[in-house]
Structure formats: structure tokens, C-alpha cells
Amino acid sequence: MHREDAHSIINYYKEICASDSSMGSHEEWHATGGPKEKLLEACRFAEDPQLIQAGQEILRRFDQKVSPKDVLVDLIALSQRSCAQPIQGCLAYATKDNFVGRVIAGYHPEASDVCLVTATVAKQLCALQNELVQQDLSLFIFDAYRPLRAVRDWSGWYRQPNVNAYEHERKKLHYPHLEKEDLIRLGYAPDTVSRHCFGHVVDVTLVNLLDGKMLNMGTEFDYFDSSSHLDAGIEKIGEEAVRNREFLVQIMQKYGFVSYEYEWWHFDYHEIEVKEPMDLEITPDLKSLGVKL
Secondary structure, three states: OOHHHHHHHHHHHHHHHHOOOOOOOHHHHHOOOOHHHHHHHHHHHOOOHHHHHHHHHHHHHHHHHHOHHHHEEEHHHHHHHHOOOOOEEOOHHHOOOOOOOOOOOOEOHHHOOOOEEEHHHHHHHHHHHHHHHOOOEEEEEEEOOOOHHHHHHHHHHHOOOOOOHHHHHHHHHHOOOOOHHHHHHOOOOOOOOOHHHHOOEEEEEEEEOOOOOEOOOOOOOOOOOHHHOOOOOHHHHOHHHHHHHHHHHHHHHHOOEEEEOOEEEEEEEOOOOOOOOOOOOEOHHHOOOOOOO
């Protein structure tokens, strides 16, 4: 492909975007010889940095626009139909009770129970839940799919001072020994994109179904400190917490999930079904997404 042809292709799709015209269905977008393939090739051969950036932005936008509702499933809604006891959950970032101290961009306060994951992940977690229920336990979801705009929201927040008393209170609860900028450097929080944006990652704990209480894991969710690391020992978090973390890791691994060394609650499914980060806002109308009623 010549440089001029590459520039013409990118400009053509820029005009489509500007007129808010459709790029077609999910299948058409990804088809051989389709818009995505043409743009990818054009971005490789283009020489104008601004056009390359524009082409990459179009790719990002339409990968996000056409695919999320086709690949994401409401995990809790699915578990209500396929598990002996439904999976529990409340998205921390749809509330103000998180390390930032407010609802995060991309989350809706009335959709705190809409925990979205890709279809295979949902199926595995429901199977895992059924095994847990036999032991009077349940999964509890703190976070699942995360819109890309949430990460961008955090990116700005990291670089601003805490502005009110509630933010300072959340600092004491979540990162008392660190400053905001340390969260990125130490691997606790993303700055550009999160693996959660692909729909195959969950932040979880376990609940005792007999008394409704969360099991002791040694720290709260999103407590950014070495005591949240998987290698934290009995002397730091106690024997009960060590035992509960080991059980959580073992049963998650049994169903194909990989733990994260710095956060006991974070698990990646070993297969990624989505190739691009997604930016679908989590809203109440997505309840029961992907679940046949």
C-alpha cells in the first residue's frame, strides 16, 4: 500500500465517524477485507503522525462500540438461573466506598450489582459457585469488567491532591502508608489500561452462607500494602487469613483462574476472549445482559 492510499483510507473513515455513520455489524467490522483490516493496514503504511493517531482512535472506538454487548454476560443474573445459590456482589467503583471516595467514571450507582464478564468466565464462575455452595460458601464480586474510561478517570485522579475530608478518610482505609503516585509505581492500580477492561478478570472474596459474613482475608479489598500480597505470612495477617487465602487461590485455580501476587482478591482467567479493551458504561439497563430469560 502506498502512503497516499493509506492517508486516503484513514480520511475516508474519519468522515464516516464525523457523520456518525455505522461501520456495520460486529461481523462486518471484523470480516476479512472489512473496515478494521483496512484501517490496520493503512496505519502501518501512513506517515502522517496525526492521521496514524486518528486511525488508531477509530480502531479503538469501533472495537469498543460494536463488541461489548455481544461478548459480556451479567454474571449474577446468570448465577440466579444456574446456581444453587446466586453469586453475590457489589461493584465497589459504583459506590463512593472505594479508594478514590466517589463513583468512578463508567459505573452507575444503580448498577452496582451488574457484574459483567465474558461468557466463558461466567460459565466457570458459576461452576465454581456450585462447588462452594456445597461447603456453605459463596463468591462475592468487588469488581469484574471495568470500562476503559474508569482507568482514565483514575489516571487524572492520581495526579491531583486529595480535596476533601472523605478522600483523606479513604486514604487511611486503603493506602495509609503510600501516596497516590505510589499506587501506579508499585503495581496496585493501572494508569492507561486495565486487564479488567477485557472482561476476563474478577476481584473476589468468599462469604459464609450460614452467617452472611465475609471470610477473614487479613485485609479489606483494595488495601494497598504488603499485607495484601499473597506471600504475607501468619506473623502479618494471622493463621486464619492465610488459610482462607490459600483456599481461595486453590479453588480459583481449579477453574482456570490465575492469582495476582500483589492483591489476594484479583484473578485473571487464563484465556482472553476479547482482544481490545472495552469501554461500555455499566448501567442498569445491562442487567441480565447475555442471559436468556
